Amino acid sequence: MDDRDKDIIAALRRDSRMGLSELADRLNMSRTTIRTRMERLIARGDILGFTVVLKEDTQQAPVRGHMMLGIEGHGTDRIVHRLSGMPEVQAIHTTNGKWDLILELGASSLEDLDAVLGQIRKIDGVQNSETNLLLATRKTTGMR
Structure with missing residues (x-):
């Protein structure tokens, strides 16, 4: 290219x-x-497709955040499997550095997001976490 x-x-x-x-x-x-x-x-295959991002796509989960997780031992696969079944978990990324996983979360309210954060923190093997709320989106490709 x-x-x-x-x-x-x-x-x-x-x-x-x-x-x-x-x-x-x-x-x-x-x-x-x-x-x-x-x-x-x-x-x-450099360009995989073209997409449209609708306003309603972002309003279905108006409260969004990133949650970084530190995993104890070798439980990452089991934890990813459990997280995959949670509708509020929109994406799961493995990473290097301080955190083992970065989650993209979406919920309809702060209370719902708080409940999801509590569920995730209780998963056996989640050692520590940090969460950041997304306040505004300045640019997105619409693809994950």
């Missing part, structure tokens, strides 16, 4: 609805060049 491909991707991240002609004008490339490069990026 060269700088021109990266410019195309950056422009699409800002506005994925932008047509080929507008992309060509903004990036000072021909429409044919843009189309050819986009087709190649899709064929190679």
